[in-house]
Amino acid sequence: MKRMHAVLSLISVLSILLAACGTAVPSPTPTQPPPTTVPDKLAEILDRGTLIVSTDPAYPPQSELTEGATRAADTKCAADQHTASELAGFDIDTAVEIARRLGVEACFVTPDWTLITAGNWADRWDISVGSMTITPERMELLYFTQPYYTTPAAFFVHEDNTAFAQPSDLSGRKVGVCSGCTYDFYLSGTLSIPGETIDFVVEDAEIAGYDTDTTALQDLALGDGVRLDAVLTAQPTGQGVIEDGLPLKQLGDPVFFEYLAAAIDKAHGTDPASFVEKVTEIIQAMHADGTLLKLSQQHYGVDLTTAAGEFEWAGLGQLP
């Protein structure tokens, strides 16, 4: 009986081990680039037939999850990537169109925003089409394409508030922002956007950092001055939560505009230069033929793209 028990318990331990090993075997990462026989990023993408795009579906209407979506059946995307049908939004539509004009299929991965902006993607994805603002800090790690639209940044306050009439009244007040994003840098007075002179109208604000803007807006909605006096965020994001019923209102005019572009890792294993140029050409063409304007009106109801089309991309001086 004792021996029987010993055998049984050994079998149970072994079966756990085997189960673990069994599941470990079939995962030789399909996202890895082929050996260094392909020196060019663009050639590698065309060769693979898929454009791997990173997006964080936390920012409607740019990128969001689709309900009841099923994975496209005839997809070339790897098992840990998601097909375009599982996501929706302005960024997603733009990425799909870029991929279509490259002649490949768009596949999506969804790492946290901080991981996207940190660069060093280790070739796990090719490009971020994630409404990323062009900043000098990010330009050290990433190449930016022609911007595909702009976002006005505006302050929002609780609808009961009557004390503030314009953004400059918020000096010294408690303002919520997403940590490490452009709104955070604006409040601390360090924001610099290539191609734009910024007027820092709010001084010495008490900055409350949040993981994303929507959490800050939730806190602001608790009441005027309960946790926050104001939130600085993208105008479309603020308007979006107001339409969803949060008791907020916009304070004054936008304080600055951000140019939002697709970004490509400088530390790619293969040379990304021709890929950056090709995507820039595609986005310029999408501005010229009105594709982006149409998408902007579809998702935002307004034209956010014209200024981005006029942006002097060569002025960024990224490629030698």
Add this chain to the structure above:
Amino acid sequence: MDVNALRPFGPASADPDLSMGLKLLSDQRRARLVRVMKIVGVWIALVTVLAVALLQLRVDPGYIVDHRQIVIDGVWVTIGVSLISIGFATILALLGALGRLSRNSIAQGISGFYVSLVRGTPLLIQIYLIYSGLPQIGKQLTALGFPQLGRLLVLDATQAGILALSLNYGAYMTEIFRAGIQSIGHGQREAAEALGMTHGQMLRRIILPQAVRVIIPDIGNQFIAMQKDSALVSVIGIWEITFRANRFARQDSKFIEMYLLAAALYWLLTIISSWLQSRLEGRMAHAYER
């Protein structure tokens, strides 16, 4: 214990001791039933209080019902990631415990360092470091001329999440395994040595089979904890329960609604796991019943 098996031949009433024993047993059974009923009553009362408290939140229950499927789709991912991770963690814990108990100072050093480092740092930071740090080491290795080894370190989100959870839980479970192995009486070792068994034979045939009985309930416990800690891997973009609840909630700013749904799903998962664990424990106890 089966009472009928004790019944001697002939009518039961012939033996006053036996009928007294049977009455005692039925009294005990009734008392147990009453206790269970009371506990169920307390649970119902508490669930009602919780439900009333939740209704005070500004929630829209209809929203949860309408959009439940997108979060429920993440349940299998949570279960899969947790199951695979607990499997790897078990292997790591077994190796770690053997290392800690070994007389080899290198093995002892490695396992001691592993447990100290991993238990001493937050799981969330481990997840970030494994996902975005390892590939950079991999790139250096590739540059140094080891492309195979380098590519091995470039993990996709699922692999990185599983590795982080396995490493983390492996460290905690190392201590559980060590305690389980040490709980086996010294006499057992002496007897094994007296029979001429080697160290390996003794571990395989005598120590581990008995230690497993002590360890299994704790593995179940760790599995329950891991199901909830697996929520942390949502930061690297694995579409499990928390990722789906969090990301979907943003569309309509319905955070409380989606988080309540996610919490309910985790609770349900752990209730099922606890039930499985108690059944497993019952089965493990059979061998020691008299």
